[in-house]
Amino acid sequence: MATIALRNLVKSYGKTDVIHGIDLDIADGEFVVFVGPSGCGKSTTLRMIAGLEEVSGGEILIGGEVVNELDPKRRNIAMVFQNYAIYPHMTVRQNIAFGLYTSPLSRDQKDARVTEAAAMLGLEPLLDRRPAALSGGQRQRVAIGRAMVRNPAAFLFDEPLSNLDAQLRAQMRIEIKRLHQRLGTTIAYVTHDQIEAMTMADRIVVMRDGHILQSGTPSEIYDSPVNVFTAQFIGSPSMNLVPGAEVAGRIAVQPGGPLLVGFRPHDLVVGAPEGAFTVSGAVTAVEPLGPETLVHFESGGRPVIATAPGRMVPAVGSTVTASVAAGALYLFDAATENALGRR
Amino acid sequence: MTTALAMPRINPGRILIWTLLFLGGVIMVTPLIFMFSTSLKTAGQVYDLRMIPAAPTLDNYVRVLSDGRFLRWFFNSTFIALTVTLSNVFFDSLVGYTLAKFRFRGRYFVFLAILSTLMIPTEMLVIPWYLMSAEFGWLNSYWGIMFPGMMTAFGTFLMKQFFETVPDDFLEAARIDGLNEFTIWWRVAMPLVTPALSALAIFTFLGNWTAFFWPLIVTTSQDLYTLPIGLSSFAVEQAIQWEMIMTGAALATLPTLAVFLLLQRYIVRGVMLAGLKG
Ligand SMILES: Nc1ncnc2c1ncn2[C@@H]1O[C@H](COP(=O)(O)OP(=O)(O)OP(=O)(O)O)[C@@H](O)[C@H]1O
Ligand SMILES: [Mg+2]
Numbered sequence: 001m002a003t004i005a006l007r008n009l010v011k012s013y014g015k016t017d018v019i020h021g022i023d024l025d026i027a028d029g030e031f032v033v034f035v036g037p038s039g040c041g042k043s044t045t046l047r048m049i050a051g052l053e054e055v056s057g058g059e060i061l062i063g064g065e066v067v068n069e070l071d072p073k074r075r076n077i078a079m080v081f082q083n084y085a086i087y088p089h090m091t092v093r094q095n096i097a098f099g100l101y102t103s104p105l106s107r108d109q110k111d112a113r114v115t116e117a118a119a120m121l122g123l124e125p126l127l128d129r130r131p132a133a134l135s136g137g138q139r140q141r142v143a144i145g146r147a148m149v150r151n152p153a154a155f156l157f158d159e160p161l162s163n164l165d166a167q168l169r170a171q172m173r174i175e176i177k178r179l180h181q182r183l184g185t186t187i188a189y190v191t192h193d194q195i196e197a198m199t200m201a202d203r204i205v206v207m208r209d210g211h212i213l214q215s216g217t218p219s220e221i222y223d224s225p226v227n228v229f230t231a232q233f234i235g236s237p238s239m240n241l242v243p244g245a246e247v248a249g250r251i252a253v254q255p256g257g258p259l260l261v262g263f264r265p266h267d268l269v270v271g272a273p274e275g276a277f278t279v280s281g282a283v284t285a286v287e288p289l290g291p292e293t294l295v296h297f298e299s300g301g302r303p304v305i306a307t308a309p310g311r312m313v314p315a316v317g318s319t320v321t322a323s324v325a326a327g328a329l330y331l332f333d334a335a336t337e338n339a340l341g342r343r
Numbered sequence: 344m345t346t347a348l349a350m351p352r353i354n355p356g357r358i359l360i361w362t363l364l365f366l367g368g369v370i371m372v373t374p375l376i377f378m379f380s381t382s383l384k385t386a387g388q389v390y391d392l393r394m395i396p397a398a399p400t401l402d403n404y405v406r407v408l409s410d411g412r413f414l415r416w417f418f419n420s421t422f423i424a425l426t427v428t429l430s431n432v433f434f435d436s437l438v439g440y441t442l443a444k445f446r447f448r449g450r451y452f453v454f455l456a457i458l459s460t461l462m463i464p465t466e467m468l469v470i471p472w473y474l475m476s477a478e479f480g481w482l483n484s485y486w487g488i489m490f491p492g493m494m495t496a497f498g499t500f501l502m503k504q505f506f507e508t509v510p511d512d513f514l515e516a517a518r519i520d521g522l523n524e525f526t527i528w529w530r531v532a533m534p535l536v537t538p539a540l541s542a543l544a545i546f547t548f549l550g551n552w553t554a555f556f557w558p559l560i561v562t563t564s565q566d567l568y569t570l571p572i573g574l575s576s577f578a579v580e581q582a583i584q585w586e587m588i589m590t591g592a593a594l595a596t597l598p599t600l601a602v603f604l605l606l607q608r609y610i611v612r613g614v615m616l617a618g619l620k621g
Contacts, residue, residue, distance in 0.1 A: 052515050072519045079516065085516035087535075099520050101517075102521035102522060
């Protein structure tokens with residue numbers, strides 16, 4: 001187990017910088033999830049930690065030791081790839097044991113480790129199969145097994161679930177999280193799925209264009225996003241934003257106003273008593289989800305999503321009014337897009 | 344087929360193609376049959392052009408095989424073809440892998456240099472090879488026969504193309520697991536390109552087994568002849584003894600036939616893989 005620290009870490013390909021000097025401390029045993037849009041440098045950061053990519057500037061420390069110049073194998077980390085990277089010409093057992101290829105353990109000890117990992121991942125009945133005869137979720141488990149047997153100081157995951165269907169993804173999320181709780185190993189996990197980030201992370205690191213925008217616990221990020229980008233990135237459906245202004249102590253919609261007013265669809269309730277903020281518009285679409293209905297309409301020239309409670313399903317074309325309770329508004333500066341606090 | 348009773352579709356195009364293929368097959372197989380048939384005849388029957396010999400005999404085989412030279416040539420051919428094949432499988436894939444999976448200065452130049460040798464016909468290279476062999480004292484040696492083929496541009500190119508299809512993740516996962524680069528190549532990358540390797544091995548073996556021009560030039564000692572050279576010298580010696588020549592030829596063909604029959608599946612696949620299907 002180990003801490004991981006990034007100190008002013010830079011990566012450039014030729015003249016283009018893709019990581020612009022990021023700083024981060026990952027505590028021992030912490031589960032840190034990197035999120036951000038495609039191309040923001042999540043994988044590059046992870047690959048630098050793994051030693052697969054050279055560092056262009058700054059330092060990486062694992063367990064307090066600078067590892068910039070160390071080969072991947074000397075860093076004692078394990079990595080799980082998006083495409084599993086398990087070998088088609090080997091059985092599940094051989095694939096898992098491959099993680100111990102260079103280990104000085106005796107044969108029996110290796111076997112014991114493989115069996116233990118397989119048991120933990122529910123792979124025992126599949127040990128003699130080849131990957132071609134496994135489902136996506138099983139393959140991913142094999143890849144995790146191969147990483148586990150080494151008892152690494154840290155696990156690195158690069159979008160491990162993105163090739164799985166939604167149901168399996170939900171299941172694997174829980175399994176990985178449980179594994180973390182059991183092993184207590186430091187984990188750095190990359191995803192562009194904000195649900196994975198919210199549900200698994202001890203801490204979320206939001207990246208954009210090679211910068212860290214914000215890092216904090218899921219609830220910190222959810223409750224106090226530093227800017228519009230983070231606010232919209234975390235939470236589903238994503239946060240509504242309409243131009244607004246403060247008029248006589250009240251926030252109101254105002255096209256071209258100096259503020260961006262943010263509120264989560266879940267907090268914008270159709271037919272709720274007048275709260276801190278009220279919007280209305282003609283319904284363009286409805287998505288009944290059962291316990292509630294998502295209602296789409298337009299306000300201030302921006303699309304807005306609200307929630308209608310219970311079985312109430314407004315008709316498309318009808319005008320609805322929805323309100324946000326006090327305390328659930330997020331204000332941003334319209335020019336800089338930085339957060340101005342809650343209201 | 345949907346039902347056993349369905350009439351095979353009679354398609355004029357199909358019939359034409361089958362007829363042509365059948366004729367082609369007959370034209371190619373007839374000499375082979377004559378070779379085997381003649382090898383079973385006595386000297387007196389050779390000009391009796393019957394397909395099935397009146398009194399088949401294995402005498403010719405006994406005579407050829409009891410001539411020590413023939414066994415020697417057989418051994419030479421086998422040894423040379425196997426060595427060159429192993430060498431190609433090893434070095435072509437090592438270089439192909441390096442070119443496919445590593446970024447280093449001059450990589451593209453090396454690749455072009457290797458590729459450009461594909462455009463030089465063997466006939467043009469024979470004189471420099473010969474001069475080089477003479478200079479280094481390689482004439483009349485196994486090494487002299489083998490060295491030009493120990494690595495081929497074609498094989499390197501083929502393997503490079505195949506290694507490019509191996510996902511980098513596979514190699515990186517092994518790198519993180521602590522394997523050194525050579526082991527990654529051998530334990531991870533090589534097993535993933537076995538179809539290409541078997542194609543390369545088969546082509547190289549057959550090519551070397553039947554090689555004639557260069558072995559003829561580089562050897563003068565009968566002891567070092569390969570089968571094709573030995574047989575042609577045999578033909579000269581035994582000017583009129585066709586049954587003996589055919590027996591030798593039949594013996595030389597057997598391994599090739601065996602390779603074709605046993606590895607048919609791989610050969611077909613290999614030809615398609617190598618993009619030689621024309
Ligand atoms: N070998 C390379 N040469 C040049 N630029 C590269 C190279 N590899 C990555 N990049 C660039 O670096 C940036 C970050 O890439 P990276 O793979 O880290 O993104 P990511 O956040 O993992 O995205 P995704 O979610 O799509 O996986 C991208 O803009 C990409 O184009
Ligand atoms: Mg990525």
